Amino acid sequence: MSDQTLGLALTVLGAALAAGLAGMGSAIGIGYPGRAATGVLAEDPSKFGSLFLLVVLPGTQGFYGFVAAFLIIGKIAQVTTIMQGMQFLFAALPVGVVGLISAIHQGKVGAAGVNLVAKRPKEVIKGVILAAMVETYAVLGLLISFFLINAVKLT
Amino acid sequence: MAVAKLAKLLIITHKSDEPELLKALQKRAVVEINPYVLEENPSISSSSDSDSYKIDDRQIKKIIEILEGCRSRKEQKVASKAGKYVVKKTEYEMIGNREDFKDIIEEISGYDNEIKNNEIKIAEINNKINxxxxxxxxxxxxxxxxxxxxxxxxxxxxxxxxxxxxxxxxxxxxxxxxxxxxxxxxxxxxxxxxxxxxxxxxxxxxxxxxxxxxxxxxxxxxxxxxxxxxLIKSLKYHNDRKEILLKLLRDMDSRYYRDLIIYLDYVENNNDIEEALDSNFPTENASVYTGWVANKEKNKVFSLFDKFKHSKIYEIEPKEDEELPIILDNKPVFKPFELVINLYGVPRYFEIDPTPFVSLFFALFFGLCLTDAGYGFIFIILAAIIYFKIKTARKMALLIFFLGIFTVIAGALFNGWFGDLPAYVGGEKFFSRFALFGDPMKSESGAMNFFRLALLLGVIQVIFGLFIKLFDNIRKKNYGIAFLDTLPWIIIVISLIIILLSGDIAVNMQIVDAPIFPSFLPGILIWLLIPAALVIILFSAREQKSWGFRLFMGFLNLTIVNGITSFLGDFLSYIRLMALGLVTAGIGVAINKIAFQLGSIPVIGIIIVILGLIFGHIFNMGINILGGFVHTLRLQYVEFFSKFYEGGGRPFKEFKEEHNYITLVD
Missing domain, CATH: 3.30.70.2750 (Alpha-Beta Plaits)
Structure with missing residues (x-):
């Protein structure tokens, strides 16, 4: 296997991990408030609007991963060495791993927010903001991945 | 910039005047009404012996639900599209005073019960047959x-x-x-x-x-x-019976549905009056209330009392420790941003209202989170439509308009036009002329510029918050907080930033390209910095009794507890503006690329491109509006408000008519 093909494979792995891990996190994260919200809707379908906000919030990590993967894919043609591939792989890890874990925890906060809305529908924004506190670190992860991806020297 | 000044009212009215007076006050909708409480002997509960049968709103709601439930799917669809009923005032009063609703409600719930019984029977018979x-x-x-x-x-x-x-x-x-x-x-x-x-x-x-x-x-x-x-025979009997009952119910629906909705609205509004009647200070023939009204509106209320011969109103002094309700009172330009404050909690009566300070930052930060001029223009168009079509939502329209303007500016500066759409449809050169800060998706300098701008805005907002705290406390004559807790921090933060920017560290960190300030400045600033730091160490924990502990806490306050590290954390937190801006751009670019790649399919390609672009960008807008809004709010609440604002006031609750179900016209 030539250096280039191995480098390419590693780059592809990096893009796959960025989108895959963060996407998994979002899927799990949406699961928590999604289930809780469905229960609340059984009692009061009119709360759908405010509950929807809380449910979709952990979905952003998946998009952060998607954006990072997309940036890597944009550079895939220029990869010629194993080291470049490794660098892309590692650059993908912050957004992937942080996205995975933060989305799950954000989902848990979101599920608690759903309980809040069930009792006090007007306080929904406070629940959303508390859930967004968790997201801060996913944003930072994306940012570092972005800078790392840009920092990889391509020939 | 302010919390509206209020006047406290004392209202005394003869019972014969009372309901009419309350109704008139409700119409004006400028007064908050509270029961008058004598402090010496806690209120003697007036057992309001209401012997007449009252229909409460829950009953009516249940009946309305029953009627809505009996409709066919097609009717439901039609009903969901119809707006609120428009009702004339005279009709509203007439329906409100009608007495036959008790019978109507009993009839409908009777039908409903019988239908339910029939349904149980039908289920039983079906089981047996199976x-x-x-x-x-x-x-x-x-x-x-x-x-x-x-x-x-x-x-x-x-x-x-x-x-x-x-x-x-x-x-x-x-x-x-x-x-x-x-x-x-x-x-x-x-x-x-x-x-x-x-x-x-x-x-x-x-x-x-x-x-x-x-x-x-x-x-x-x-x-x-x-x-x-x-069994089939009796099944048919029960089914027929159910059909007949449903028909009766539908008949009731078409005859009384509108009236019931109007009546519900009427009853809900009357509940407020009745609550006030029930909770007042009781004497045999008179009632006493206290109330609040904004000074501006005072005359409106006083003039009202000319009509009521047996009622009197006085302006009285609020008690010393009394908590006044809060009306935010801002210029029309700032008014839409009161939303931000209301979500967090309104200020106390003597605190400042941060609405004007928040407004510019909020709009600017939101714009940066979107950073797409195309989306900004959609905002502006949307705002115009709302402004002219929905008269009640003008405040909302104004807010969307401001956010749109800043989104356009941010998008133009960073070359965001529906992602990178100009690269596909032409005009790239024209649009990139506006991109003074570069394109963060394409060039590293663009990304770095965005990064620097986010940090800079963070520094500006945090220091601005500190200055507000300084002047606010001077105004309130809390000189301790102003000069021992706030001013030293202003000096420390500004000095440290200047020192950072005049050395090589900042250049190495790529925050600036070359030192901004001359290199002799740190030598001077250090003499400002040291005394300021000493003040923090000596005085920040001045409520502690033992000096040893006081100095220890002072040192902690300087460094890790609300100290330099927490300021650093605050500044870094603003980088999220850049990250969110990049997400919008990134997804936008991805959508364009995917859509135009699908466009290579012959014949239907062009349709796919257009549909892909429309839905893709609507989707991108949706998730980024959510993210942008939430993170912008967070920056205000966590990073900005923590510097000077507490909130915790009680919002003013005007005594007013609320028509949730109908639209009332003259």
């Missing part, structure tokens, strides 16, 4: 089945393949059980089994060892078919 149908091939009388003096006859259903059936039939013979196959459909067999009581023990032992479904027909007489026919 049970009997399994045995419909048994044409004998049901009484002939059972355990008799000499023999037993049973009906049994088996699920067997034909090869298994042969085995079982052999076994049945061996155990002296006579049987006859009644019917076979697929794997399902219905058998009639009979055995003499002499063989009962061994026969039943065998039957217990195999699994089958035994007919439970206790309580039936005659043939199965007769029974089914009878």
């Amino acid at each position: 049970l009997l149908k399994k045995w419909q091939y048994f044409h004998g009388n049901i009484e002939d089945l059972g355990r008799f003096k000499n023999f037993v006859i049973r009906l049994a259903g088996f699920r067997l393949k034909s090869s298994e059936f042969k085995k079982i039939s052999g076994q049945l013979h061996r155990h002296n059980i006579a049987f006859e196959l009644l019917n076979r459909s697929g794997d399902m067999l219905a058998l009639i089994l009979a055995y003499h009581n002499d063989f009962k023990p061994e026969a039943e032992e065998y039957l217990n060892s195999i699994s089958f479904d035994e007919a439970e027909l206790d309580g039936y007489k005659g043939t199965v078919e007769d029974n089914i026919n009878n």
Whole structure:
């Protein structure tokens, strides 16, 4: 296997991990408030609007991963060495791993927010903001991945 | 910039005037009404003996639900599209005073109960029919089945393949059980089994060892078919009855639905008046209330009392520690941003209202989170449509308009036009002329510029917050907080930033390209920095009694507790603006690329491109508006408000009419 093909494979792995891990996190994260919200809707379908906000919030990590993967894919043609591939792989890890874990925890906060809305529908924004506190670190992860991806020297 | 100044009112009214007066006040909607409480003897509860039958709003809501439930799907669709009823004032009053609603409600809930009973019956009958149908091939009388003096006859259903059936039939013979196959459909067999009581023990032992479904027909007489026919007859009866009742209910729906909605609205508004009536300070013939009104609106209320001969109103002084309700009172430009404050909690009466400070930052930060001029223009168009179409949502329209403007500016500066759409459809050169800060998706300098801008805005907002705290506390004459807790921090933060920017560290960190300030400045600033730091160490924990602990806490306050590290954390937090801006751009670019790649399909390609672009960008806008809004709010609440604002006031609740279900016109 030539250096280039191995480098390419590693780059592809990096893009796959960025989108895959963060996407998994979002899927799990949406699961928590999604289930809780469905229960609340059984009692009061009119709360759908405010509950929807809380449910979709952990979905952003998946998009952060998607954006990072997309940036890597944009550079895939220029990869010629194993080291470049490794660098892309590692650059993908912050957004992937942080996205995975933060989305799950954000989902848990979101599920608690759903309980809040069930009792006090007007306080929904406070629940959303508390859930967004968790997201801060996913944003930072994306940012570092972005800078790392840009920092990889391509020939 | 302010919390509106209020006047406290004392209202005394004769009972004969009271309901009319309250109604008039409700119409004006400028007063907050509270019961007057004597402090010496806690209020003697007035047992309001309301002997007349009252319909409460929950009852009406339930009835309305019943009526809505009986509609066909098509009607429901039509109803969901129709807006609120428009009602004339005269009609509103007329319906509100009608007395026949009690009968209507009883009639409707009577129908509803009967329908429910019928439905239960129908379900029961259906169950019975299903049970009997399994045995419909048994044409004998049901009484002939059972355990008799000499023999037993049973009906049994088996699920067997034909090869298994042969085995079982052999076994049945061996155990002296006579049987006859009644019917076979697929794997399902219905058998009639009979055995003499002499063989009962061994026969039943065998039957217990195999699994089958035994007919439970206790309580039936005659043939199965007769029974089914009878049940179908009574099923038809109940179904017909249900249809008739539904028809009656639909008739009630078409006749009374609108009236009920209007009546519900009326009852809900009257609830407020009745609550006020119930909770007032009771005397035999007069009632006493206290109230709050904005100074601006005072005359409106006083003039109202000219009409009521038996009522009086006075302006009184609020008690010293009394908590005043809060009306935010800002210039029209800032008014839409009161939303931000209301979500967090309004200020206390003597605190400042941060609305004007928040407004610019909020719009700017939101714009940066979106960073797409195309989306910004959509915002502006949307705002215009809302402004002219929906008169009640003008504040909202204004907010969207401001956010749109800043989104356009941010997008133009960073070359965001529906992602990178100009690269596909042309005009790239024209649009990139606006991109003074570069394109963060394409060039590293663009990304770095965005990064620097986010940090810079963070520094500006945090220091701005500190200055507000300084002047606010000077105004309130809290000189301790102003000069011992706030001013030193302003000096420390600004000095540290200047020192950072005048050395090589900042250049190495790529925050600036070359030192901004001359290199002799740090030498001077250090003499400002040291005294300021000393003030923090010496005085920030001045409520502590022991000096040792006080100095220790002071040192912690300087460094890790609300100290330099927390300021650093605050500044870094603003980088999220850049990250969110990049997400919008990134997804936008991805959408364009995917859409135009699909465009290579012949003939329908162009349609796919257009649809992909429209839906893709709507989706991108949606998730980024959510993210942008939430993170912008967070920056205000966590990073900015923590510097000077507490909130915790009680919002003013005007006594007013609220029409949730109808639109009232003159």
